[in-house]
């Protein structure tokens with residue numbers, strides 16, 4: 001091939017690769033036609049006012065102002081955040097850009113960030129955001145929270161976050177005061193202080209015996225007493241920035257016994273000044289009869305085959321769980337959980353026929369981005385299958401996430417500087433045809 005031919009060949013290959021039509025040259029990549037659809041779908045759900053991200057990515061100017069940074073975080077795949085390996089399993093709530101989308105952003109920035117022209121504004125009445133060339137996509141992004149919850153439970157009174165530049169881990173008790181049993185059809189969380197609420201974990205207690213945990217710091221000795229309580233749900237829901245509400249399949253729900261208490265474990269980021277937070281739990285109850293109860297079970301520290309669950313200072317152990325189930329189930333979601341020194345997490349199932357069903361694989365465990373992974377379709381796990389979990393930890397001094405320098409032995413505990421190994425599984429008892437049920441938000 002001559003040089004010239006080679007050049008043309010390269011440009012055509014690139015155009016095909018990044019999915020740009022022949023009608024539109026690389027030099028014509030512009031915001032409204034090419035970039036806005038990518039941003040609205042993948043970034044704006046979090047990067048808009050009153051959502052988790054610290055700045056908005058809506059208008060042309062918003063994106064141009066941070067273009068270099070955006071190029072960098074998309075190429076490194078730091079944004080949009082999604083810790084699980086999407087080649088291992090795919091999820092209803094997965095995020096990620098294609099190589100084509102990343103390249104389109106890169107070429108747009110290199111080409112001088114053309115604005116292009118916006119198509120006529122359609123006022124949907126929903127938001128102040130201009131309705132541009134992305135139509136229905138955009139309305140789907142901005143309609144996520146339209147449904148009104150049946151019960152909103154707030155932290156009792158505004159909590160004063162310590163202004164001492166230290167991380168603050170707190171428990172709160174939020175009695176539901178419900179008079180009858182309900183079924184939770186969907187559940188969500190709204191951070192009161194968007195800047196400082198780092199993440200939260202929600203538990204359900206039916207004993208009503210640990211209400212005094214309200215407002216206690218994780219390091220309070222009483223917490224060690226309370227953690228002996230057997231909870232109905234140890235991890236009903238986990239919120240990290242960008243985690244929207246979770247909905248269960250139609251006609252199913254999690255049973256919430258009358259008068260249950262929610263126990264909220266909050267992590268606040270360090271702040272130099274005193275600030276307040278009054279976060280909320282959003283509960284959506286089933287209105288129709290719930291035919292099937294969403295159940296959960298947790299594979300945990302007690303189930304490991306290489307006991308004890310103790311991570312000696314300086315060591316980098318891997319713990320293994322192999323647990324067989326006797327009845328067929330339909331898996332809705334998985335939620336892997338570990339604390340600061342977690343490194344990798346992998347879970348899969350081996351069926352009696354020797355088939356492998358992948359659940360979740362995280363190669364770079366990140367304490368800050370823990371989320372529920374909901375499968376696109378219900379996942380049938382036949383009776384006699386074995387769940388396998390492998391989780392590794394790094395308690396060496398080289399681990400920048402290590403909370404103790406020099407390292408100390410770390411064992412099980414609710415505190416963030418203790419460790420845990422959980423895989424929380426939401427499921428239904430299997431019914432013929434479940435594997436064809438598509439889940440939705």
Ligand code: HEC
Nearest residue numbers: 042043046052053054069070073074079080081241242243
């Ligand atoms: C799930 C919610 C979420 C999504 C989706 C998301 N972001 Fe973010 N983004 C955040 C949060 C929260 C932060 C601040 C915390 C951080 O930097 O880790 C952030 C920070 C950033 C930063 C600053 C990074 C830094 O180091 O300070 C950039 C740039 C950014 N996002 C761009 C994007 C782009 C571009 C997309 C889409 C391709 C995107 N984000 C999608 C939540 C999100």
